[in-house]
Amino acid sequence: MTDKDDSNKLLTMQFGNRTISTEYKAFVMGIVNVTPDSFYSVSRGGFERAEKLIEDGADILDIGGESTRPGYSEISDDEEIRRVVPVITELRKKYEIPISIDTTKYEVLKAAYEAGADIFNDISAFEGKDYEKAADFVAKNGMSTILMHRFTESEDDRITNPEIMKEVSDFLEDRVKFALEHGIPLEKIVVDPGIGFGKTFEENVILMKNIEQLCNGKYPILMALSRKRCIGTITRRMVEERLVGTVAANMLSIQKGAVIVRVHDVAETKDSLKIMKYLS
Numbered sequence: 001m002t003d004k005d006d007s008n009k010l011l012t013m014q015f016g017n018r019t020i021s022t023e024y025k026a027f028v029m030g031i032v033n034v035t036p037d038s039f040y041s042v043s044r045g046g047f048e049r050a051e052k053l054i055e056d057g058a059d060i061l062d063i064g065g066e067s068t069r070p071g072y073s074e075i076s077d078d079e080e081i082r083r084v085v086p087v088i089t090e091l092r093k094k095y096e097i098p099i100s101i102d103t104t105k106y107e108v109l110k111a112a113y114e115a116g117a118d119i120f121n122d123i124s125a126f127e128g129k130d131y132e133k134a135a136d137f138v139a140k141n142g143m144s145t146i147l148m149h150r151f152t153e154s155e156d157d158r159i160t161n162p163e164i165m166k167e168v169s170d171f172l173e174d175r176v177k178f179a180l181e182h183g184i185p186l187e188k189i190v191v192d193p194g195i196g197f198g199k200t201f202e203e204n205v206i207l208m209k210n211i212e213q214l215c216n217g218k219y220p221i222l223m224a225l226s227r228k229r230c231i232g233t234i235t236r237r238m239v240e241e242r243l244v245g246t247v248a249a250n251m252l253s254i255q256k257g258a259v260i261v262r263v264h265d266v267a268e269t270k271d272s273l274k275i276m277k278y279l280s
Contacts (some may be wrong), residue, residue, distance in 0.1 A: 007097035011259065013188055013220065015098035015144045016118030020059055024273040025280075026254045027264040029100065030058035031226065033066045034083040047090045054097060056216040056267035059192025060260070061122055063087055063112070065103030068197075077107040084108070085115045100146065104128035105136065105210060113141055123147040123197065125175040132182075140181035146190045146222055148174045160202040168193050168207065169215045190260065191215060192222040194268065204230040208249065223253040224262040247272050255280075 012021040014121035020027070030053030034046055050061055066075050080103065090101055092115065100119035101112035105128065109120055122128065126135050127145040138145050149168045151158065161167055172191045174272045179189055193207045194212055207214075208230075214221055225231060227242040235245040242264055251272050263269045 003074050005067040008125050012098070013259070015060065015100075016188075017142055018096065018098050018118055020098060022059060023275055025205045025272075026258060026273065027260045028057065028266055028269050028273070029060040029062050029094060029152045030054075030056070030266045031122050031262060032061055032063045032087065033067065034063065034065045034087055041185055048088045048089060050091055054095060057270040058097065058266045060098045060100060060119070061091070062100040062102050062262060063117070064121075065108070068102065068123060080108045082107065083138060085111050088112055088115040096110050106130035106134045107132055110137060111135070115141060117143075118219055119144045119146060121148075121151055123148045123194070124129050125149065125172070126178055126182075127175075133249070135179060135182035135184065138179075142188075144188040144190065145179060145184060146192055147172060147179065148192040148197070149194040153198055155198055155200050155203075156202050157202075158198065158203075162201045162206070164199070164203040165213055168212070172215055174213075174218075174240050186219075189219060191219045192224060195223065195225055201230055210252065210256075211253055218258065221258045222260040223250065223258040223263060225249045225253065226261075226263045243268060 010021040010023060011025065012019060013027065014232050018267045032045060032053065034053045053061060063084050065080040075206065076264040084101065091099060099116060099219040100108060101117040102121045103109055120138050120143055122145060149171050153162055176189055180186060193211065195207060210223060226246050227239050231242045231245040231249060232238065235242060237245060247268055250269060254261065261269060
């Protein structure tokens with residue numbers, strides 16, 4: 001959960017055993033894809049990219065070893081661990097920044113935690129393999145978790161549901177209930193509507209326009225919009241040209257209540273948050 005200190009105008013959240021605050025209206029999560037095939041090539045890298053994002057002002061780092069782009073190929077647990085653990089280990093030698101592990105796999109979660117990760121960013125929302133063990137592990141070790149909604153089929157195979165906000169909210173409410181039943185404290189749960197994950201363009205737009213209604217605003221919301229296809233559809237820009245559209249969409253999401261934005265471009269996002277602070 002979040003706590004707004006009116007006297008100091010700070011936004012404060014707890015991630016694992018770390019508590020962080022910001023003078024801005026949202027935290028910035030920087031994306032580090034330790035992969036050869038993530039859809040935006042600039043996001044690929046290891047310790048050096050992570051360190052650059054910290055220098056740019058990231059509040060949280062999200063480390064992923066397996067791409068979740070449309071049409072991605074699944075890799076083994078061992079390969080994913082081989083990719084992410086050295087990066088987390090090196091970061092922990094130098095930085096106290098909260099680290100999120102972007103995975104659905106219990107063994108990867110466990111290895112990442114042992115290397116120093118604080119947050120389980122689970123796009124399956126505890127519906128993946130060994131999900132019971134994963135939930136118990138997160139609870140036992142005091143980790144935080146991000147629960148995301150997704151459709152597993154392609155957006156091309158779906159018909160737009162005009163009640164998508166209710167569908168996504170109902171799903172996330174159910175997964176929050178599951179997390180709570182497994183001992184994960186409410187203050188360590190964040191929800192993510194899963195923009196772009198199997199949803200039609202129209203569904204993505206409905207979610208982005210009405211994000212303050214997600215689960216009736218009961219939980220901290222993370223928005224992951226960075227350079228996604230829906231931004232390209234709106235702006236008619238290729239991935240490499242979607243920075244301005246992404247920043248605009250993120251700032252509108254923050255105005256509607258999002259408290260974390262997951263981005264490839266940390267410095268530009270922080271600059272926009274500075275403008276928002278002084279002009280809003």
